[in-house]
Amino acid sequence: MCLAVPVRVVELGAGDAAIVDLGGIRKEVSLALVEDVAVGDYVILHVGYALTKLDPVEAERTLALFAEAGVLPQ
Amino acid sequence: MNAPIKPGYVRPLDLKHGRIDMTHGGGGRAMKQLIEQLFASAFDNEWLAQGNDMARVVLPPGRVVMATDSHVITPLFFPGGDIGCLSVHGTVNDVAMAGAVPVYLAAGFILEEGFPLASLKRIVDSMARAAREANVAIVTGDTKVVEQGKGDGVFITTTGIGVVEDGFVIGGERARAGDAILLSGFIGDHGMTIMSTRESLAFGADLQSDTAALHGLVAAMLDPVREAMRGDASRGIHVLRDPTRGGLATTLNEIAGQSGVGMLIEESAIPVRPQVEAACEFLGLDPLYVANEGKLVAFVAAEDADRVLVAMRGHPLGRDAARIGTVTEAPHHFVQMATRFGGRRVVDWLTGEQLPRIC
Amino acid sequence: MKYIDEFRDGELARGIAAQIAREIRPDRRYQFMEFCGGHTHAISRYGITDLLPPQIKLIHGPGCPVCVLPIGRVDLAIRLALEHKVWLATYGDCLRVPASDGLSLLKAKARGAKVAMVYSAADALDLARRQPEAQVVFFAIGFETTTPPTALVIRKAAAEGITNFSVVCNHVLTPSAITSILESPEVRQLGTVPLDGFIGPAHVSTVIGSRPYEHFAQEYAKPVVIAGFEPLDVMQAILMLVRQVNDGRAEVENEFTRAVTRDGNLKAQALVSEVFELRRSFEWRGLGEVPYSALQIRGEYAAFDAEKKFALETRKVLDNKACECGAILRGVKHPRDCRIFGTVCTPENPIGSCMVSSEGACAAHYTYGRFREIAVQAA
Numbered sequence: 001m002c003l004a005v006p007v008r009v010v011e012l013g014a015g016d017a018a019i020v021d022l023g024g025i026r027k028e029v030s031l032a033l034v035e036d037v038a039v040g041d042y043v044i045l046h047v048g049y050a051l052t053k054l055d056p057v058e059a060e061r062t063l064a065l066f067a068e069a070g071v072l073p074q
Numbered sequence: 075m076n077a078p079i080k081p082g083y084v085r086p087l088d089l090k091h092g093r094i095d096m097t098h099g100g101g102g103r104a105m106k107q108l109i110e111q112l113f114a115s116a117f118d119n120e121w122l123a124q125g126n127d128m129a130r131v132v133l134p135p136g137r138v139v140m141a142t143d144s145h146v147i148t149p150l151f152f153p154g155g156d157i158g159c160l161s162v163h164g165t166v167n168d169v170a171m172a173g174a175v176p177v178y179l180a181a182g183f184i185l186e187e188g189f190p191l192a193s194l195k196r197i198v199d200s201m202a203r204a205a206r207e208a209n210v211a212i213v214t215g216d217t218k219v220v221e222q223g224k225g226d227g228v229f230i231t232t233t234g235i236g237v238v239e240d241g242f243v244i245g246g247e248r249a250r251a252g253d254a255i256l257l258s259g260f261i262g263d264h265g266m267t268i269m270s271t272r273e274s275l276a277f278g279a280d281l282q283s284d285t286a287a288l289h290g291l292v293a294a295m296l297d298p299v300r301e302a303m304r305g306d307a308s309r310g311i312h313v314l315r316d317p318t319r320g321g322l323a324t325t326l327n328e329i330a331g332q333s334g335v336g337m338l339i340e341e342s343a344i345p346v347r348p349q350v351e352a353a354c355e356f357l358g359l360d361p362l363y364v365a366n367e368g369k370l371v372a373f374v375a376a377e378d379a380d381r382v383l384v385a386m387r388g389h390p391l392g393r394d395a396a397r398i399g400t401v402t403e404a405p406h407h408f409v410q411m412a413t414r415f416g417g418r419r420v421v422d423w424l425t426g427e428q429l430p431r432i433c
Numbered sequence: 434m435k436y437i438d439e440f441r442d443g444e445l446a447r448g449i450a451a452q453i454a455r456e457i458r459p460d461r462r463y464q465f466m467e468f469c470g471g472h473t474h475a476i477s478r479y480g481i482t483d484l485l486p487p488q489i490k491l492i493h494g495p496g497c498p499v500c501v502l503p504i505g506r507v508d509l510a511i512r513l514a515l516e517h518k519v520w521l522a523t524y525g526d527c528l529r530v531p532a533s534d535g536l537s538l539l540k541a542k543a544r545g546a547k548v549a550m551v552y553s554a555a556d557a558l559d560l561a562r563r564q565p566e567a568q569v570v571f572f573a574i575g576f577e578t579t580t581p582p583t584a585l586v587i588r589k590a591a592a593e594g595i596t597n598f599s600v601v602c603n604h605v606l607t608p609s610a611i612t613s614i615l616e617s618p619e620v621r622q623l624g625t626v627p628l629d630g631f632i633g634p635a636h637v638s639t640v641i642g643s644r645p646y647e648h649f650a651q652e653y654a655k656p657v658v659i660a661g662f663e664p665l666d667v668m669q670a671i672l673m674l675v676r677q678v679n680d681g682r683a684e685v686e687n688e689f690t691r692a693v694t695r696d697g698n699l700k701a702q703a704l705v706s707e708v709f710e711l712r713r714s715f716e717w718r719g720l721g722e723v724p725y726s727a728l729q730i731r732g733e734y735a736a737f738d739a740e741k742k743f744a745l746e747t748r749k750v751l752d753n754k755a756c757e758c759g760a761i762l763r764g765v766k767h768p769r770d771c772r773i774f775g776t777v778c779t780p781e782n783p784i785g786s787c788m789v790s791s792e793g794a795c796a797a798h799y800t801y802g803r804f805r806e807i808a809v810q811a812a
Contacts, residue, residue, distance in 0.1 A: 002579065003358040025353050034698070048552060058691040063440075414441065415441055429526070430525045430552055432525070
């Protein structure tokens with residue numbers, strides 16, 4: 001369930017409106033469910049609403065974990 | 075005393091503000107005028123000029139190939155094309171998929187009462203241009219008008235005939251284990267462009283429909299293997315098909331069923347534009363099932379695959395052509411795909427219509 | 434696509450797969466339930482099962498809001514469209530769900546019902562604004578991920594004084610669903626469905642946080658790892674679950690740290706509490722009546738509650754006798770155990786909920802898993 005995609009905020013509009021970008025596709029969405037979003041931030045988008053901000057530090061950390069899994073000593 | 079009325083004077087069609095009304099389908103003067111001033115003048119050829127309800131044509135030598143397509147697309151105008159050129163390309167391509175050269179088209183129009191003449195002119199001009207570029211003549215046609223509410227503006231049906239070299243049997247039942255599967259370019263452009271114009275799913279993008287006539291590409295592909303195919307039916311191109319509604323996945327499944335074979339394709343080899351991928355991500359769609367209108371897939375004997383691929387890449391409509399897989403011996407006729415990720419999955423038939431999902 | 438492509442990297446996948454293979458105890462079986470339909474989809478689409486050792490078995494859970502939607506609720510929507518003649522706005526997922534009398538919302542549309550597919554709840558409200566003479570009803574489905582947007586549009590409609598808009602609320606709650614699985618006789622008493630842990634939903638968790646799962650880990654001693662949506666997330670989560678099982682731990686771990694925190698999205702949660710309240714009980718297709726598992730619109734917003742506005746009653750509709758969806762949703766049976774799977778019941782002609790949604794266990798197995806079985810038989 002819950003098809004959601006990470007998208008980059010490229011423009012803030014009136015009220016809670018914002019324009020986000022994913023792979024060159026732009027869409028107008030609502031930021032009504034999140035706070036303190038700035039242009040350049042990434043958010044998780046579901047049915048036209050941002051659900052949460054994506055934490056880039058944690059993302060890197062997770063990717064590092066994946067890579068580590070492959071090289072753990074046995 | 076009034077000035078004498080010019081004999082035979084008919085007020086010209088108001089192509090700027092006029093609209094289709096029931097008289098245009100009535101068979102009388104209004105219809106005759108519509109045909110002459112709009113259709114015949116745009117399509118402009120000796121057959122239409124004769125003013126008959128049929129056309130006497132001469133076909134070049136070879137086996138006759140015939141195909142028909144109906145077009146009900148909405149919106150009528152979209153980035154990269156419109157229902158007009160689409161209706162020409164669609165049928166030209168169906169004929170071309172037999173390896174044939176398309177020569178003549180017939181066009182039937184069902185017009186909705188109230189449809190603006192300006193829009194109709196735009197569509198007809200687009201058809202005329204597409205036909206000229208494809209080197210086919212629209213030699214006969216028909217027009218009907220339905221009441222407002224009973225049509226989506228305009229429906230177009232085109233039927234085409236062409237000729238293919240005698241002895242060349244190119245069709246869905248001819249794929250063989252070991253054949254290379256070649257794809258002419260990026261998939262999903264047309265379908266996602268249409269999606270992007272739909273109200274509820276509007277998103278900004280510079281996507282364009284890929285609608286195009288493919289017979290030139292087909293001819294270029296046949297050139298390097300023509301001789302071989304004349305000598306040996308197992309050589310050269312076995313199958314050609316353009317993956318329209320239902321996308322590449324549906325086309326591959328159709329052929330697998332018709333030929334009684336399986337297939338193994340590589341996800342990483344299938345060209346998809348980043349924007350089409352992104353648009354699909356947004357809506358939960360799979361590019362494999364998205365419609366194309368200017369692409370073809372070819373099944374080629376293994377020993378001729380490289381040659382045909384080079385020929386494809388040498389043609390403007392095949393620049394991004396790629397080998398995407400191989401035909402396998404498989405009793406269950408599954409189309410399997412090695413995913414980019416490393417695992418395998420089955421690429422099945424499309425069920426119903428692919429709808430955007432939230433889940 | 435950033436934050437997507439990196440999480441689908443085949444090279445990293447092989448690394449994690451190798452690590453899983455090293456860490457599993459070869460004499461043990463590991464059965465994990467992936468609750469969320471999105472995970473079911475990812476597992477199928479990327480062929481993750483191919484990368485896992487045979488000791489690991491993944492069971493599909495009921496985390497598909499379309500699959501657990503009772504036929505009676507779809508009938509309600511169809512009645513609204515056909516009899517009350519409203520504009521029925523719905524997400525694409527619901528259009529083809531087969532309901533009573535051979536109808537679906539799509540088939541009702543073919544009969545003249547005004548059914549509009551929307552991508553977002555906001556579009557449904559927009560439809561009401563654009564058609565002030567018509568009544569617009571939004572058929573809202575979904576778990577906690579999809580609930581906040583519905584809450585928002587109801588609040589907005591109230592603020593704007595819109596009178597021709599209402600909602601049929603079918604929002605359901607994840608923890609309740611997990612409880613009903615864990616409380617089922619097969620899991621609790623009979624032990625016929627040994628469940629070693631859960632792969633927790635990704636996006637539901639961004640809203641509710643990881644805290645609600647702590648209850649399951651403690652009460653039922655089952656590990657939960659919340660996993661992101663991408664295939665690498667799922668594989669990493671499986672590795673983490675294997676470790677917990679091996680260590681004898683039962684904790685809540687979060688693999689999806691880039692989007693999930695312990696508290697979740699408090700703003701969204703507050704909004705949902707403002708507009709919705711718990712239903713005492715709600716029928717889940719395949720699971721029966723589950724207490725405190727779903728939401729209804731609060732009294733203050735009654736004007737936007739279509740069930741009140743149109744005095745609607747949900748009629749209970751029994752599933753086809755041969756349909757095994759209930760057992761499949763609880764992880765007790767596998768699609769191939771169902772008599773009508775793949776013959777009478779196919780994605781083209783779905784009899785039960787598991788086949789309707791592309792994320793249902795049966796649809797996923799039919800579309801992706803079938804060929805493996807056949808290949809195995811041929812070998």
